[in-house]
Amino acid sequence: MLRTPILVASRSAQVRTAVTHAPVTRSVVRRFVAGEATTDALAAVARLQADGLRVTLDHLGEDTLDAAAAGRTVQGYLTLLTALDDAGLARGAEVSVKLSAVGQAVPPSGTSPHGPALALDGVRRIAEAAYGCGARVNLDVEDHTTIDGMLAVLRDLRADFPDVGVAMQAMLRRTPGDLADLTGPGSRVRLVKGAYAEPDSVSVGDAAAVDLAYVRCMRLLLAGQGYPMLGTHDPRMIEIAGSLVEEFGRTPDSFEHQMLYGIRPDEQLRLRAEGRQVRVYVPYGTDWYGYLTRRLAERPANLLFFLRSLISR
Numbered sequence: 001m002l003r004t005p006i007l008v009a010s011r012s013a014q015v016r017t018a019v020t021h022a023p024v025t026r027s028v029v030r031r032f033v034a035g036e037a038t039t040d041a042l043a044a045v046a047r048l049q050a051d052g053l054r055v056t057l058d059h060l061g062e063d064t065l066d067a068a069a070a071g072r073t074v075q076g077y078l079t080l081l082t083a084l085d086d087a088g089l090a091r092g093a094e095v096s097v098k099l100s101a102v103g104q105a106v107p108p109s110g111t112s113p114h115g116p117a118l119a120l121d122g123v124r125r126i127a128e129a130a131y132g133c134g135a136r137v138n139l140d141v142e143d144h145t146t147i148d149g150m151l152a153v154l155r156d157l158r159a160d161f162p163d164v165g166v167a168m169q170a171m172l173r174r175t176p177g178d179l180a181d182l183t184g185p186g187s188r189v190r191l192v193k194g195a196y197a198e199p200d201s202v203s204v205g206d207a208a209a210v211d212l213a214y215v216r217c218m219r220l221l222l223a224g225q226g227y228p229m230l231g232t233h234d235p236r237m238i239e240i241a242g243s244l245v246e247e248f249g250r251t252p253d254s255f256e257h258q259m260l261y262g263i264r265p266d267e268q269l270r271l272r273a274e275g276r277q278v279r280v281y282v283p284y285g286t287d288w289y290g291y292l293t294r295r296l297a298e299r300p301a302n303l304l305f306f307l308r309s310l311i312s313r
């Protein structure tokens, strides 16, 4: 119920200033974000891999209108990939990229590349570096207005890097139709419920409707020939995934579970101990505001945790 108002409020400049300057914010951020520096990300990767978990790393940033900022994000990923490779941690790792962080919304200015062309160029450079060191790339999904552009970039990228992954949101009505083109051999798709405040015209409805849609999409992916990546912490969805995996005769190496850094870490280890592949989404960097507010909006308990820390100071 609180989700949409929190997401809407988080777009206000005053709320942003209040949250980013609150003295307690850092302790809350540390719960969901691995740290601000590349070395923090590496330390988290080393810990998770030692526990048998896979990783996908997000160099935090989104919604930039500035080509220079988009370039800095690309450079951040390139630095990360070099550091992962040097530390012997790159093989099997993945990076998750938001196209809005690498220029998808940058407006035209003179003859410089902008918009989708700029984003495609940036993510292509990231993919070249990732594939060069045994890592992979996934495109995060953002709000519904960006999806046609994201799928166009995905098609271009997959011509050269066929197993670039993509996230899809069960909460959008269009998703089953989009998935029809994404269940071929080797197609890596991360299914999530969806973290953005979407209008009724494009969304399937309330939380119960989103859960039903999530099951329907899981079924499409697990019945297909691709590599489903089930991004959810929801115990019911995880249980239903188990039944569908049996129904479709999926082997443990033909799909994976994914969860966010700091959320249900015991469940991540439990699934791994049962022989499932589990990948943890590890965000790091200084631009954590948008990521943090989506995590607070998802779960009232997280917001209470944040407010309690404010009061108890």
Ligand code: FDA
Binding pocket: 139, 140, 141, 142, 167, 169, 190, 192, 193, 194, 195, 196, 231, 232, 233, 234, 235, 258, 259, 260, 263, 264, 280, 281, 295, 296, 298, 299, 302
């Ligand atoms: P739901 O929100 O219904 O929660 C079920 C249970 O999970 C809760 O009762 C609680 O136990 C636990 N839980 C869930 N969220 C929690 C939280 N924030 N803190 C503590 N406990 C929590 N979205 C998007 O729009 N684009 C994307 O690219 C991605 N990428 C992505 C990658 C990965 C690996 C994951 C796991 C998720 C995303 N998401 C995302 C976010 C996703 O859309 C969704 O908002 C969250 O995963 C929360 O939905 P759940 O499926 O976990 O269920």
